[in-house]
Amino acid sequence: MINKDLKNYNLYLYLLRIADTSLIMSQRLSEYCGVAPILEEDLSISNISLDYLGQARFLYTFISEEVPNECTEDDFAFFRDDDEFYNLSISELPNFDFARTIVKVFFLSALQIILWNNLKKSNNVFLSGVAKKSVKEAEYHFEHSSGWINMLGNSTEKARLKTQDAIDYLSPYTNEFFVDDENEKILNKKSMAPLWSNFSKEWHNKINFVLGDTSLNFNLNTQFQSKGKFGLHSEFMSKILSEMQSTARKFPGCKW
Amino acid sequence: MNINEKNFDKKIEEKQYIEPKDWMPDEYRKTLIRQISQHAHSEIVGMLPEANWITRAPSLKRKAILLAKVQDEGGHGLYLYSAAETLGITRDEMYLKLLSGESKYSSIFNYPTLTWADVGVIGWLVDGAAIMNQVPLCKCSYGPYARAMIRICREESFHQRQGFQLLLQMMQGSQKQKDMVQEAVNRWWWPTLMMFGPSDKVSKHSKKNMDWGIKIFSNDELRQKFVDEAVQQSKTLGVSLPDKKIKWNKKKKHHDFGKINWSEFNTVISGNGQCNEERIRAKKKAWDDGEWIREAVSEFSKKQKKVVNG
Amino acid sequence: MDKKKELPLWEVFIRPQSGLDHRHCGSLHAADNKMAIKYARDLFSRRNEAESIWVCKSENIFASNPNKKSSYFEVSVDKEFRDPQFYKIPKDVDYM
Numbered sequence: 183m184i185n186k187d188l189k190n191y192n193l194y195l196y197l198l199r200i201a202d203t204s205l206i207m208s209q210r211l212s213e214y215c216g217v218a219p220i221l222e223e224d225l226s227i228s229n230i231s232l233d234y235l236g237q238a239r240f241l242y243t244f245i246s247e248e249v250p251n252e253c254t255e256d257d258f259a260f261f262r263d264d265d266e267f268y269n270l271s272i273s274e275l276p277n278f279d280f281a282r283t284i285v286k287v288f289f290l291s292a293l294q295i296i297l298w299n300n301l302k303k304s305n306n307v308f309l310s311g312v313a314k315k316s317v318k319e320a321e322y323h324f325e326h327s328s329g330w331i332n333m334l335g336n337s338t339e340k341a342r343l344k345t346q347d348a349i350d351y352l353s354p355y356t357n358e359f360f361v362d363d364e365n366e367k368i369l370n371k372k373s374m375a376p377l378w379s380n381f382s383k384e385w386h387n388k389i390n391f392v393l394g395d396t397s398l399n400f401n402l403n404t405q406f407q408s409k410g411k412f413g414l415h416s417e418f419m420s421k422i423l424s425e426m427q428s429t430a431r432k433f434p435g436c437k438w
Numbered sequence: 439m440n441i442n443e444k445n446f447d448k449k450i451e452e453k454q455y456i457e458p459k460d461w462m463p464d465e466y467r468k469t470l471i472r473q474i475s476q477h478a479h480s481e482i483v484g485m486l487p488e489a490n491w492i493t494r495a496p497s498l499k500r501k502a503i504l505l506a507k508v509q510d511e512g513g514h515g516l517y518l519y520s521a522a523e524t525l526g527i528t529r530d531e532m533y534l535k536l537l538s539g540e541s542k543y544s545s546i547f548n549y550p551t552l553t554w555a556d557v558g559v560i561g562w563l564v565d566g567a568a569i570m571n572q573v574p575l576c577k578c579s580y581g582p583y584a585r586a587m588i589r590i591c592r593e594e595s596f597h598q599r600q601g602f603q604l605l606l607q608m609m610q611g612s613q614k615q616k617d618m619v620q621e622a623v624n625r626w627w628w629p630t631l632m633m634f635g636p637s638d639k640v641s642k643h644s645k646k647n648m649d650w651g652i653k654i655f656s657n658d659e660l661r662q663k664f665v666d667e668a669v670q671q672s673k674t675l676g677v678s679l680p681d682k683k684i685k686w687n688k689k690k691k692h693h694d695f696g697k698i699n700w701s702e703f704n705t706v707i708s709g710n711g712q713c714n715e716e717r718i719r720a721k722k723k724a725w726d727d728g729e730w731i732r733e734a735v736s737e738f739s740k741k742q743k744k745v746v747n748g
Numbered sequence: 749m750d751k752k753k754e755l756p757l758w759e760v761f762i763r764p765q766s767g768l769d770h771r772h773c774g775s776l777h778a779a780d781n782k783m784a785i786k787y788a789r790d791l792f793s794r795r796n797e798a799e800s801i802w803v804c805k806s807e808n809i810f811a812s813n814p815n816k817k818s819s820y821f822e823v824s825v826d827k828e829f830r831d832p833q834f835y836k837i838p839k840d841v842d843y844m
Binding site: 459506509510513516517520521523528529530585586589593732735736738739742 | 754755756757773774775776777779780790791794795811813
């Protein structure tokens with residue numbers, strides 16, 4: 183859908199990474215709707231899912247209005263194949279249980295606060311506008327998930343073990359957060375976007391500040407690097423897309 | 439009759455509100471607990487058939503709308519549980535009665551949502567019927583219930599409108615979309631009429647509830663009003679309703695309609711509908727999966743108390 | 749069922765916009781005050797209905813006794829001088 187020959191291809195690719203991560207996060211969290219373990223939490227998770235969906239929609243709409251071929255936000259969401267999605271792999275992992283779901287939000291929102299705060303300074307007016315709105319949402323998501331991490335890490339042994347398991351399972355996927363590629367370097371040179379490798383220290387400080395009040399630990403002993411942001415996904419991605427895109431693809435060209 | 443009963447009856451007669459700490463007959467309290475908790479259960483079980491389509495919504499706009507709508511239903515359940523708790527029952531007690539089958543929920547949610555069009559039809563017909571039942575409850579004699587209903591009714595009209603508009607859009611679309619809408623209407627029409635409950639001649643709860651200001655209109659009155667409105671709306675949509683007996687009656691100034699299959703209603707309400715097992719299983723799984731979390735929260739809460747109390 | 753495991757019940761009060769009072773709007777279950785405020789926001793302010801939220805544990809609410817309504821609340825006949833309508837002011841006195 184976005185062609186390498188387009189003038190602002192680098193920017194669109196960069197935005198798609200953010201938009202696709204938000205969309206897939208929204209999709210995963212929406213699976214909890216109606217079946218969350220506490221009814222009040224059902225509403226909170228749905229809110230976070232809606233926030234993510236909103237961010238994705240903003241960005242897809244922006245790109246679709248810029249590119250010469252006619253396309254809409256729905257074309258981005260429903261008519262691209264797996265290798266055209268650039269979400270961080272962590273977003274596509276199954277919810278599995280509440281601990282893993284909330285740790286995922288915790289890790290990602292910590293990244294997004296830093297990301298959006300940096301993007302506020304972008305000389306691209308649209309991007310800085312989206313960033314100003316989105317950083318407030320990310321702060322809320324981080325506060326909410328930190329509250330849970332603190333609670334789960336300071337209560338029963340069972341909760342502590344489940345949360346530690348979740349941290350251990352998800353932490354290898356955070357390596358991908360701090361990998362720069364040619365695309366990001368080009369944009370950074372033009373002062374259009376920050377390098378994510380610069381976020382590493384700040385992100386680890388944020389995470390460890392919250393974990394420090396508990397007996398939970400962030401131990402990353404692997405060089406594993408997921409490659410979702412390059413369009414190389416886990417086996418979960420095609421299943422998510424099959425489900426998400428099924429109705430739209432069954433009725434191509436229809437309006438809803 | 440003692441002074442408490444006299445005062446209570448006077449309040450009901452004068453259409454004053456009964457509030458949580460007021461004296462009330464046991465039967466009134468029990469009836470309200472049953473009705474409010476079943477209403478709450480209906481909201482939260484009702485989240486499931488629609489949540490079924492969130493992950494497969496055909497556009498991002500519809501996905502957002504549906505997610506917001508289902509979230510609202512959860513919120514309505516919470517308002518109602520909170521109203522019921524003022525009567526001396528706890529949320530957990532009510533919830534466990536739902537899971538055991540002792541407490542019922544609206545029969546309509548035991549039907550499956552088989553296509554995307556079902557989402558629109560539920561908004562149009564099922565939420566339409568729910569609104570009809572709910573608006574009179576805003577004047578119910580029990581204060582917390584009435585106030586919860588006012589809040590719910592304010593939000594509910596978005597639910598019906600989004601469903602109707604979704605269908606309108608599809609009925610202006612492809613033949614496949616139109617067929618999908620018609621097929622969904624054919625499946626949901628009769629179960630929606632059953633939502634109003636059996637005829638009042640048969641229903642054992644009706645009379646007392648009406649005396650107490652818990653129920654204001656009869657089941658039949660509400661059902662008739664609903665049919666009249668829905669017939670009108672179906673013409674705007676361009677769908678037919680699966681009842682050949684629907685006909686305007688000049689004398690009564692209402693639409694006549696066909697006989698409801700009450701044995702289907704009884705089958706579904708007694709646990710043998712298409713989705714009864716799955717609905718309860720989904721809720722039971724959520725409850726069981728949440729056990730370790732509730733324990734953790736409770737433990738954390740105790741530790742906080744120790745810290746505060748020194 | 750273990751009653752001790754149930755999350756505490758909180759009463760929620762919201763102020764829809766600045767200048768108005770906080771009003772009671774319902775209750776919810778939460779582990780602590782932070783969680784209660786967050787849940788109150790999600791439950792009672794999905795449509796920006798709250799500019800400010802207060803939460804208070806239900807067990808800490810003290811209420812007047814409904815049986816003593818008349819002695820607590822009835823305006824005594826001999827204290828009508830508290831009501832502005834009690835006073836007749838000449839018509840040509842503005843703004844009083």
